[in-house]
Amino acid sequence: MRHELDYIFRPRSVAVIGASRRKGSIGHVILHNILTGEFNGKVFPVNPTTSVIHSIKAYSTILDVPDAVDLAVIIVPKEHVKKVVQQCGEKGVKGVIIISAGFSEVGPEGKARELEVLDVIREYNMRLIGPNCFGVLNTDPEVSLNATFSKLFPKPGNIGFITQSGSMGEAIMSHANELGIGFSVVASIGNKADISSNDLLEYLKDDPKTDIILMYLENFGNPRNFTPMAREVSLTKPIVAVKSGRTRLGSKAVSSHTGALGGMDVGVDALFEQTGVMRVDTVDELFNVAAALSIQPIPKGNRVAVVTNAGGPGILATDALVNSGLEMPDLTPETVEELKKFCPAEASFSNPMDMVAGAGAKEYKMTLETIKKDERFDIILPIFVPPVICDQLEVAQNIVEALSDTDKSIYACLLGSGEDTTGIEYLKKHKIPVYIFPEAIAKTLATIHGYKAWLNRPQGEFRTFDVDNARVKKIIKKTVKGKEGTIVGEEALEILQAYGIQAAGYCYANSADKAAAIAKDISYPVVMKIATPAVLHKTETGGVIVDLRSDAEVRDAFEKLKKRVGKLKEGEQFSVAIQRKVSGAVETIIGMTTDPAFGPLMMFGLGGIYVEVMKDVAFRINPLTDQDAKDMIKSIRSYPLLTGARGAPPVDLAYVEETLLRVSQLVKDFDCFFEIDVNPFIVSPDRKNCTAVDARFIVKDCKF
């Protein structure tokens, strides 16, 4: 049975609606590309004003085409799109690509036009790529379809490429062409009215011609779907993506800590952390990684041996590799002994192994043959700098000969040569990725190593806890009037309690006497905070005094805080909240913010100055697996403070993890929470003493 996207990527017949005789017009170029690309199927130009284009019969409408049509490529002006899509439906077309622009990308009117078209697509059970896209192509000789208006048809390869921007797609294809990199499938997704990058990921997962997936994305249509899909695909096919970090919250005022920290790139980074997608910053890096993965399996480990005939590049490579987190162990004594038999005495028998300038093809062969037997290495990196008398090709041949039967990964660096010498061609042909400068290899290996580490880590599970959903709903209903509101104080803590999270209530006092009585009651030492609602971020205005140990200190603290708050507004009354100070405890913060592109992002960090000044927090896209929760706790710089730095006992990390997962479930269960701060969430070695002390929920678009 054919996959529904096969009608788009592997069609047996294509109609080009809006094909044109006018040279240089898109309708002309696309028909031209399909014909010159030697499409392995039938092509039907459709144009009401002419009967022949490119010496092929043209039809007035698709309904006039005598044969069945799998795919329609539409290039007519935006006003006519709906009508021709309707005709496609009537004709029984299964796949539609709308190249035409003027839809949701141009504002509300275009958006309405797009939705109308989508209705027709849905009505006839068709699938749509675009509108406002660049087309698709498939280099599989069985298909050989170039339904794009690109100026080039890439050579066949094992890389599937999904691009949101047509112009970036063209630029990237052009660059790939220069580098000799081929593609299996290229799809430009345009406005993603129907088919999104998620659908294409799913399709490419099972495409036998595609081993690697490249993505150029500007935003994620539905990141909630993208996350699980990318996670699944990454397990079998590596995904490399250039994603710009345009996820900032802009000028929108945010009133929570989590919201303030959740701008910019944290969503994208979290997504890539969680899904194994290799994120690169530039198109050059994209190709450095893709070029390696397209011809070599992932290295078994990260231990690199560098073999060079020049000191400088050897040092540069070493620095770059070590700085990128790769390892460069010493050669074994056996290897050194073996090498000394034929290498000159001036050679440096370490890692990098510097054979010095005299080394030619023969020396490369013998040295590499020796080092490939050294079990300390997973990767061999020969660097060759052409001396005056040089036959680069001969060196390349000897590198290939020496290393053809090893299961170690080979990355070659041929300095001082152009991009397309015979030596470079020879190595590439023999499946050895070649780079001009060693830093590119280091960065590439680091990216691939990160992917490998992701593959090796436990994938984690989604846990579900028994919670009192109804009680939360009741609290929201009670406290939020209308659609929006903020829940603080006792109600906020009650929400946490309903989700099984320990939350200690405060004792409030509006006089020094009362404060002293409470302190005595809960027993010293105590913590006192300003509780007057007007003061929002209490700690920032010196509104907390910790570790009060006597009646006198408590009374003194009350007066101090009162003085700090100063004059209150009419009707407001100064009060403090008092709690017992838990010893051996660490303040953390658990939060959530809603990212416009990624939806809810969970946050974890240490509280107080760590979050306010050091901004030492970790974000992950909700929902979290238990592994995500573990990872985010471990990834903060101040993690050692949780495991017992400076002689303190370690806190109950399992409970921190569980609490993160419970908040994650709360966020998943109630999509009206826009921002959450559980701050501080006190954690301590004893689970009994772990407790949320304060919380804030910002509610938006409440449906009940």
Added chain:
Amino acid sequence: MRHELDYIFRPRSVAVIGASRRKGSIGHVILHNILTGEFNGKVFPVNPTTSVIHSIKAYSTILDVPDAVDLAVIIVPKEHVKKVVQQCGEKGVKGVIIISAGFSEVGPEGKARELEVLDVIREYNMRLIGPNCFGVLNTDPEVSLNATFSKLFPKPGNIGFITQSGSMGEAIMSHANELGIGFSVVASIGNKADISSNDLLEYLKDDPKTDIILMYLENFGNPRNFTPMAREVSLTKPIVAVKSGRTRLGSKAVSSHTGALGGMDVGVDALFEQTGVMRVDTVDELFNVAAALSIQPIPKGNRVAVVTNAGGPGILATDALVNSGLEMPDLTPETVEELKKFCPAEASFSNPMDMVAGAGAKEYKMTLETIKKDERFDIILPIFVPPVICDQLEVAQNIVEALSDTDKSIYACLLGSGEDTTGIEYLKKHKIPVYIFPEAIAKTLATIHGYKAWLNRPQGEFRTFDVDNARVKKIIKKTVKGKEGTIVGEEALEILQAYGIQAAGYCYANSADKAAAIAKDISYPVVMKIATPAVLHKTETGGVIVDLRSDAEVRDAFEKLKKRVGKLKEGEQFSVAIQRKVSGAVETIIGMTTDPAFGPLMMFGLGGIYVEVMKDVAFRINPLTDQDAKDMIKSIRSYPLLTGARGAPPVDLAYVEETLLRVSQLVKDFDCFFEIDVNPFIVSPDRKNCTAVDARFIVKDCKF
């Protein structure tokens, strides 16, 4: 008067000693390069075994050359080098380049050989480049010297290039050639026996043909000299450097905090911070920056207007620019109004200004002419993606025409095209740097902007304080037996006091009674630490208890600490140090570590967990200017804790700065200090309460 390096870079006559008839040999290639490079002077091949090379008369020795010789290029085997250098001296040669290898790069024997040669050089007052180098070249038509064995002679340009690695030099020149970038002077410095990168920087500073200096360095011969020289040159000519970060302390055991943190790249980063040298990570970045600086002045500011005909690259550019710290203000209402007169309604009148796909050459011209009048911008970044019907050259011409008379900086991005289209050529010819992908522009602008910020900041001064040098010498003499040793406790604090730094002594107690008596005496609250020498990093083993407020708490603390230390070795006695707790105070650490490449590095950070767990510290190369001290204090992430985060009063920053400078002076005055920790150095709002509480000096190679 000729500069002494003019004899090397602008010689009137050159002898090639070791010139050879053997094709492909270095002696053959160099003579060939000088001849085919059309050297504007006389060339004399020297070879005892032949009388003619390349149809030129060859001489047996340089002494046989009838004319005066400015420069000798030596390619003879290493054993003969000393002899021919001696002859050069006798002949009155002023400059020598030794290409031959086999000197200090191959170990002690070669080092000895190099020193012997250097003796001869010094004896005759000659200057030497090399040995073990690649040669030098000068493209100035008045000179036109290619005394290298490179395969190419670069085109003339305004970039001076100093390279430590010959092979990287060749690779970089080859890459520059592909990009159409020219050089004024190229110098490969090899082993730097005499002339170092510092000498060359000094020379290029005054070379009228050189506007920009590129450096490829593996290490700094004498960074103490490099720092002031680079600082001075950077003020008039930008320096761009690729420097690998190979400065780690390796496996050497370090026992101080500062030492443990001072590995890897901190020295290089500090050097570049202090000298204004633009450090780039890759050769590609080197050229992106060099290409821009070689044809355009430094932008006046960092506000960028992006003008594009495609949304995708506009977004990519925006992300990259904003992430790189550049600003993208909105267009002024006047500009928008003007643009609306001729741009289509679908255009997006913001920044990026997206003219949408229909925009051609005319639209680029009109839009750019409007935006160049907008005072909100310093830089204009036109992005052009070729649509189907495209004349890239025409667009390029219109960009140039529109922007020829503006003082704003122009950086163009031409996507989807190769590296050398006619449009790209046209823009470059008209002094507009062109890039294929927008991220490269963002990174380039960020690097240049960093340089501009360095140029604009106060350069700072070296301050000298009245100190008691003799007292420090006495303490070192008294406490260090032999050449090495560690100074701790009272003596360490006394060293600081001798340099005018407030340092509070401890009171020691070996019983709970005594501890309680001391505490009462200095008045509560107090801090108690383990003082038993066996316990080194006290805070890491829970050896400090702060904020003790009563007799009972002091006694309790004493017993607790005693228990934590456990069983002591024979002869050791448990004791604690007690100090008054200063309120409103912040613990900082001031330190020094000796980097093998850079010498003494000063360190500053917040103490305790900030240094131990968060590793939040700043390094600068000693000696510090007052500006360096200011900068390093400001650059730590936890800086807000010093200026009054969370409602606390700000500490006396001027005193912190002064203390850093006093320690800097101490380090400069005594080169026997290998590592220093002043930890904690308590700082507080009141200068009276700023005090060093503990210090450690590690002494090595003590000369007295």
